[in-house]
Amino acid sequence: MLIGHQHSEGVNHTAFDYQRVQVSDGVELNVATTGEGSPVVLLHGFPQTHLMWRHVAADLAADHTVIMPDLRGYGDSDKPADTGLTYAKRTMGADVVKVAQALGHDRFALVGHDRGALVAFRTGLDHPHHVTHLASLDVLPTLDMWDVMRGTSAAVGFHLFLMAQPPGLAEQMINAVPDAFFGHFLDIWGGKPFPEDVRAEYLRASREAVTSIVADYRASATIDVEHDTVDREAGNQLKMPVTVLQQDWGAALGFDARGLWRAWAPDLDHRTVSCGHFMAEEAPDVVTSAIRDLLTR
Numbered sequence: 393m394l395i396g397h398q399h400s401e402g403v404n405h406t407a408f409d410y411q412r413v414q415v416s417d418g419v420e421l422n423v424a425t426t427g428e429g430s431p432v433v434l435l436h437g438f439p440q441t442h443l444m445w446r447h448v449a450a451d452l453a454a455d456h457t458v459i460m461p462d463l464r465g466y467g468d469s470d471k472p473a474d475t476g477l478t479y480a481k482r483t484m485g486a487d488v489v490k491v492a493q494a495l496g497h498d499r500f501a502l503v504g505h506d507r508g509a510l511v512a513f514r515t516g517l518d519h520p521h522h523v524t525h526l527a528s529l530d531v532l533p534t535l536d537m538w539d540v541m542r543g544t545s546a547a548v549g550f551h552l553f554l555m556a557q558p559p560g561l562a563e564q565m566i567n568a569v570p571d572a573f574f575g576h577f578l579d580i581w582g583g584k585p586f587p588e589d590v591r592a593e594y595l596r597a598s599r600e601a602v603t604s605i606v607a608d609y610r611a612s613a614t615i616d617v618e619h620d621t622v623d624r625e626a627g628n629q630l631k632m633p634v635t636v637l638q639q640d641w642g643a644a645l646g647f648d649a650r651g652l653w654r655a656w657a658p659d660l661d662h663r664t665v666s667c668g669h670f671m672a673e674e675a676p677d678v679v680t681s682a683i684r685d686l687l688t689r
Contacts, residue, residue, distance in 0.1 A: 407450065408460070413494045415464070415487040422468035423491055424460040427453025431497040432683070433488060434460045437506020437529075438605065439574040439598040440670075441467035443590065444505065447676035452683065459500070461491050463508060465604030467597045474559070474607035480615045481534075484608075485515035489522050498522060503683055505529035505672055507608060510616070513630075513656075517623055520631045525686050526657075527635040529679065530669050534612050535620045536652045545645050551577070555609035562606050570599035583668030590673075630657045633689035635682050637671060640664050661686065 408424035415421055424442050426449055434445045442460035449458045462469040464487055465479055472478050488511065492500045502523045504512030509528040516526045532540065541549050555562050566573045574595055578586060586594070598605065634657035642649040650662040663682060667675040 407446070411495075413461070413491050415490045419464060419470045419472050419487075421464060421470070421487060421491060422462045423495075424449075425458065425495065426450075427456050427458045429456040430687075431457045431459060431492060431495075431500040432687075433492055433500050433502050434458060435463060435488065435502070435504035435508025435511050436460070436466070437504075437508050438608075439577055440506075440594050441597050443467075443593060444670065444672050446673075448672050448680050448683070451676070451680045457495075457497070459492060459495060459497075461488070462597075463487075463511060463608075465608050466507075466601055471601055471604040474604070474610075477615060479604065479608040479611040480619065481511050481514035481611065482518060482615075482619055484511045485518055488512075488515050489519050492522070499524050501525040501527075501683075501687055503527040503529070506531055506669070510534060510612065514616070514619065516630045516632060516634075517628055523632055525633050525635075525689065526630060527637070527683055527686055528653075529637050529671060530639060532649065532652055533620060533656055534616045535624060536647075538613070538617065540645050540647045540652075548645075552609065552613070555606045556613035557610075559606075559610070563603050566602050566606065570602060571595050574598040578670075581669035583670075583674045586670075586673070629655075630659075633659045633661075633686060635661045635663070635686040637663050637665050637679065637682055639667075639669065659689070661689075 408426050411423050412420045413423045432452055436442050436444045441462050445460050449460060452458050464484055465471050477483055499522055502512045502515060509531040512526055512528060513533055516523045578591055578594060636653050638649055653662055654660050665671055665678060672679050
């Protein structure tokens, strides 16, 4: 069901159309769309919103319907209280399918960055009849991520361990200095500074979503691990063509990123990029080209 329109303040959103899409009882997502043609759904990462896709979407909109939700718990989407399953990637993946269907698309290509890539991964495993192509930007699947985070090199992922703790302390600590916390990642993960208004929008959205963002991360240390373990033990794999773009974290942390991904995705195009983590904004041409290549497979 489509409900109303929504815009965030402080950033020019005139290139997108906005709708509220109901995905479950009491939960609506803020969804931006642009373009016409075969559908491509783009899922944002942390600590960002759908706005991160503005450059990629402008290109893809020439011949695709581009659908960009704020994930549940992020941006201007609803932020329901966590029940243990609320922010499971299985739940968030079901949101993606419902958004696409509400907009008239039963089958769609799916691209995710960071947290959105984990949602895309789970959506591809759970809903292979809906996802025609899948692209993942700069993550490992959850089980592999926890496997490689060992020793002093794991300090780079301190936030993963902080937000994996039981409810209470992490939320209190982050709420004490939200702009410093979220700004830390915006500043150190990128290859170049964000435009001032874009950075301010990410900080606004994140400081208003501390509890739900922590719940999303906590799910990746609990219920998401359980779901992924079941699939790994059953030998389940992604059935659609998959493209992965990653920084060369394998060289830095001592793992074979391509090999880890191939265990999940037999039809894999794995590419190492030279830009920073926020590649859709730093190198949109690289990302768009990879998506277009994927869609031809």
